[in-house]
Structure formats: structure tokens, C-alpha cells
Amino acid sequence: xxxxxxxxxxxxxxxxxxxxxxxxxxxxxxxxxxxxxxxxxxxxxxxxxxxxxxxxxxxxxxxxxxxxxxxxxxxxxxxxxxxxxxxxxxxxxxxxxxxxxxxxxxxxxxxxxxxxxxxxxxxxxxxxxxxxxxxxxxxxxxxxxxxxxxxxxxxxxxxxxxxxxxxxxxxxxxxxxxxxxxxxxxxxxxxxxxxxxxxxxxxxxxxxxxxxxxxxxxxxxxxxxxxxxxx
Amino acid sequence: xxxxxxxxxxxxxxxxxxxxxxxxxxxxxxxxxxxxxxxxxxxxxxxxxxxxxxxxxxxxxxxxxxxxxxxxxxxxxxxxxxxxxxxxxxxxxxxxxxxxxxxxxxxxxxxxxxxxxxxxxxxxxxxxxxxxxxxxxxxxxxxxxxxxxxxxxxxxxxxxxxxxxxxxxxxxxxxxxxxxxxxxxxxxxxxxxxxxxxxxxxxxxxxxxxxxxxxxxxxxxxxxxxxxxxxxxxxxxxxxxxxxxxxxxxxxxxxxxxxxxxxxxxxxxxxxxxxxxxxxxxxxxxxxxxxxxxxxxxxxxxxxxxxxxxxxxxxxxxxxxxxxxxxxxxxxxxxxxxxxxxxxxxxxxxxxxxxxxxxxxxxxxxxxxxxxxxxxxxxxxxxxxxxxxxxxxxxxxxxxxxxxxxxxxxxxxxxxxxxxxxxx
Numbered sequence: 001x002x003x004x005x006x007x008x009x010x011x012x013x014x015x016x017x018x019x020x021x022x023x024x025x026x027x028x029x030x031x032x033x034x035x036x037x038x039x040x041x042x043x044x045x046x047x048x049x050x051x052x053x054x055x056x057x058x059x060x061x062x063x064x065x066x067x068x069x070x071x072x073x074x075x076x077x078x079x080x081x082x083x084x085x086x087x088x089x090x091x092x093x094x095x096x097x098x099x100x101x102x103x104x105x106x107x108x109x110x111x112x113x114x115x116x117x118x119x120x121x122x123x124x125x126x127x128x129x130x131x132x133x134x135x136x137x138x139x140x141x142x143x144x145x146x147x148x149x150x151x152x153x154x155x156x157x158x159x160x161x162x163x164x165x166x167x168x169x170x171x172x173x174x175x176x177x178x179x180x181x182x183x184x185x186x187x188x189x190x191x192x193x194x195x196x197x198x199x200x201x202x203x204x205x206x207x208x209x210x211x212x213x214x215x216x217x218x219x220x221x222x223x224x225x226x227x228x229x230x231x
Numbered sequence: 232x233x234x235x236x237x238x239x240x241x242x243x244x245x246x247x248x249x250x251x252x253x254x255x256x257x258x259x260x261x262x263x264x265x266x267x268x269x270x271x272x273x274x275x276x277x278x279x280x281x282x283x284x285x286x287x288x289x290x291x292x293x294x295x296x297x298x299x300x301x302x303x304x305x306x307x308x309x310x311x312x313x314x315x316x317x318x319x320x321x322x323x324x325x326x327x328x329x330x331x332x333x334x335x336x337x338x339x340x341x342x343x344x345x346x347x348x349x350x351x352x353x354x355x356x357x358x359x360x361x362x363x364x365x366x367x368x369x370x371x372x373x374x375x376x377x378x379x380x381x382x383x384x385x386x387x388x389x390x391x392x393x394x395x396x397x398x399x400x401x402x403x404x405x406x407x408x409x410x411x412x413x414x415x416x417x418x419x420x421x422x423x424x425x426x427x428x429x430x431x432x433x434x435x436x437x438x439x440x441x442x443x444x445x446x447x448x449x450x451x452x453x454x455x456x457x458x459x460x461x462x463x464x465x466x467x468x469x470x471x472x473x474x475x476x477x478x479x480x481x482x483x484x485x486x487x488x489x490x491x492x493x494x495x496x497x498x499x500x501x502x503x504x505x506x507x508x509x510x511x512x513x514x515x516x517x518x519x520x521x522x523x524x525x526x527x528x529x530x531x532x533x534x535x536x537x538x539x540x541x542x543x544x545x546x547x548x549x550x551x552x553x554x555x556x557x558x559x560x561x562x563x564x565x566x567x568x569x570x571x572x573x574x575x576x577x578x579x580x581x582x583x584x585x586x587x588x589x590x591x592x593x594x595x596x597x598x599x600x601x602x603x604x605x606x607x608x609x610x611x612x613x614x615x616x617x618x619x620x621x622x623x624x625x626x627x628x629x630x631x632x633x634x635x636x637x638x639x640x641x642x643x644x645x646x647x648x649x650x651x652x653x654x655x
Binding site: 051054056057076077080081083084085089091095096097098099100108109111112113114156160 | 233236243244247560561563564565566567568569570571572573574647648649652
């Protein structure tokens, strides 16, 4: 099992009147090569789920085993390494560094891996080729459309060839046509062997995933396999 | 992350916000420039004054002595110094006097400004030629009464003719020796030896010219005329010779000679100086104290200027804190894709150090210019900042960047990725 969540709680202001249970005892297993959509309304806890799964946040209680390793036992440095090598993030707001150009943005995670300039450039260009942006490497994010920026973000996510891709509302800021392209790309990545976790509030988008996990009020309400809309 | 990569990234981020980077640098630029200017000017002045003292002659003992009854003390000192020949090379009065010197159309009374050495700032010697700076202004020469040992005592060599002799002194000969600059002023390219000048209306024959000590300098040590001290009774009957120079054979000899002269003068003037006043000080001591004084001045003035550096450093910290807040999201992104805390710290520290380093380089350039200008305007000297001061200023600016960058960098690295990503 790649990901094992056992009775995970994420509680803010615990014990106070303003206590919020963003995750309220969720258990979930995700295997290698799965395409899972985590679906829920705003406030359902799906973003918290993504933060916990992505090692961006530590659960209040419960056990999270990533590839058999208990995340709670890891130091900040080790968590950084996991985010860098195991997980590729795709965010709703693209989250590109504005003062770096396309190539430099894609190279960034490789820089943190300490990969030398030539190898790094080669890997970054390969990733950009996959998203069809190999001709725009010198552009700044601000000079590109939303769809293109999201493709840069995807290239950055796959540049390190991580086993897990986490996409948080990746189509949220895009028009439906460009959004479809992004989803198609995620399906392709999954076909190529990556484990893809897609966070969304939109059932239509969730339909692209083979497995749907539904959250409401921090609890898992549904976990099912489904027919996939291949794009 | 490799350091070269970190430097490149920092430069990019600095250039990405040029206006702010420039304003941040301003404090460091002003601080470094003022520290450089002050420290370099003072140390340059001190170096120059040491060179001057060396030119005037090292191992000199300055003696002041005067009897209450108005009698000249020189003959006593002269006779005593002849007995100290193991320690002493020569002794001379070193008294200035004023008189009108005329040769042809040249008249010292009509020459501009006042000439001669002034003493300034506790021992730093400066030319008191005024601020006009015009090369062509003729300055009246400084007139001295000297003995036959004037040249030895003041490190002069005869270039033309001959020096004053004991016979000139004993016979009250109306002769004089010119410094190179005075010779040029009065005679231009004509050989002065054998010519007669009018001094307060009396004829004085030029018997020799001293070799120029410092051709590049505007110092007036070459703008002198020396007369046998015995002609004082014609030229300045009312003045008393009170200032004397004794030239010792070595710096050790200077110490010994100074103490012997003090004992001798104590004998003459009395234990409680009831018969007159005297003092004797070796110039080596005086040089040392002048050196110490210059160092202290540098420290005090440099310290005051360093306060502006401190303010500049606080400015850096302030701006870096704003930068961290503004770039919270970027920090979140970097953390999310795998940057360790250390990488974030390094990034912000390098940015701060680089801003300060660039500011430091600009400050050094301005400080060098400032030193040149201050040297010219204040003391008519050609001063360059030393390599040590320049490197020190650069190191100081980078160190300030690191020092004041630590807090913002630490703050940036402590941000939780998930919270940083939430920032707008």
C-alpha cells in the first residue's frame, strides 16, 4: 500500500468553543497506480486532506503511513525531501514563482534535489515537452494564459518524476476546455503509472477518476469505484 | 542547493525589485561612504604628516628655553651640545621672524596669503596656504634664524653654493641660504648664488640654495630663507631666540640626549624654573603621540559614522522583514516543492548580504571619491584609501547584511508550508 491513513484527525483550536474538526477520524488506503478523486463541498475537509496527504501539514491524531513510513516520525528536513521526491503538486492557483521564467520554475524542485545544471535542464525541458511548452521556456508566468501557467505547474510537478501527483482543484481557475486538457493530462499520467490524487468539489470532474472518495464535515461518506469518462 | 545557484537566485530577486533594493542599499551606501571617507582621510593625513616629519628630519629634539632676564639661551645650549657629540649631530635655533624681503620686482610684502607651517589638530601638520589652491600664487617665504648646523638639524642638503658657516655667525655676515621654493619665487631660473636681496632694507647676499625636499608637494618646507642667527640684532633686535632643534644621532641617542639636555637646562633655570622656562621633547615621542592621536580620531569619528551604518543595517532588516511577508506565498511554494528550512535561510541571508555587498561596493566608490575630495579641500593632499580600509569596508558591509538578515531569514524559514501557501 502506498498511502495508509488510519483514523486521522485534524482539529483546530481543540478544546475551545471555536474548535473545528477539519478531518474527523478518516481512514483511507490508496494503492500504487490508482486515480482517486477526493470530492466534497467547501468546508468538507478535502483541502486539509490534501495538505495531510502531501506532507504539508501534520494531523492532530492518527497514523499516516506513506510507503510504509510513519510521517509523524519524520523531521522537517525529511518531510521536505518527501515533498520534493515523492510528490508532485498541482495547485488551483498554479503557484508559480513570478520572478522566475518558465524553465527556472520547472527546474526549481530539481535545484532543491541538488541536481547539476545540465542534467537539470534536460529533465526540465523533457517535462515541458510533455506539456507542449518547450518553446516558451524564457517566458515569465505573467506573460502566459491560465491554461499555459497550469501546464507549467504540471511540468514542475512531473519534472522530478514523482510516484504521486496531487492536484488541488487543478481546473478551478480555467475555462472548461482548458480544464479538460488538464484532466486528460492527469489521466495520461495515471496511465503511465503515476498515482494521481485529485481534489475537487465538482462531481463532473470527479467522473474522470476511477475511484471517488467523498468527504462531508471532515468524515468520509462514500468510497467507490466507478466507470471512467476517458477524455 | 548549491551556493552558486543561491547567489544567482538572490541576484534575480534583487533585480526583480530594483527600486526597493536601491532604497535599501542607500543606508549602507551612505554609512560605508562616510566611514571610508573619515577613516581614510585621517589615516592619510597622519601618514602624510609622518612622511613630512621624516622629511624634516627624524630623531629631532625640540627644545624651548628662555631666561626671565631676556638673555638668549642659545649660546649655552650650543656649547653644551658640542659636549654631547656622542649623541648629537647638531643644534640650531628654529625661530621664525618677519621681515620684508625684496629682490628686483619681487617683494615678499606683496605676496599673497600667509606662509609657513601651521600645526593643526593636535600635531597633524598642514600647509596653511589657504584654500585658493591656485598654483601660481606666490607665497612669502618663512624666515628663520639658524646656526651653522641648521641644515643637519632640518635634513636639508646644499644644492648650490655653500651653507652658513661658523665664521658667518661669528662675523655677523649679512648672508642667507634659500630653500628651493623661495629661490624659485625670487629668482625663477636665474642662479641666486651671489645675488643680493634687500631684507628690511639691508643688503643680504645669497650664499647657497638648499635642495628641494618634495618636488610634488605644495608644502612650504622648501619656501624658507635661513639667516645666521647673529644677524638677529639687525633684523629683529627685539625678538629672543626661544625655540631650538637638536638633531640626535639615533632614536636611542635622542632619548639619552633629551634627558641630558633636561638636566642641563634644569641646572641653568633652577629646579623650580625660577630663572626661566624650558622644555625638551624628542620628536620620536611626539610622532608616537601624534600617531596615537590619529588612531583615536579615526576610531571616534569612524565610530560616529558607524552609527549611520547601524541605522542602514536596521533598514535592511526592516525591508527584509517586509520582503518575507510579501513573499510568504513564494516561500510556501518553495517549501511545498521541497525546499528545506536551511535553503530558505540561505536564500534570504544571501539576498541581504548581496544587497549590502552591492551597497558596500557603491559606498566604497563614493567613499574613495569623498576621500579624494576631502584630502584636496581640507588638507591639500593627494589621499587614496588604503587597500586594508577598502577590503575592511566591503567585509563590514557584507557582515552587516548577514547580521541584520538573520532574523528575517529565520522568520521566513519558520513559516509552515501550508500556512505560507494560504497567503495572498
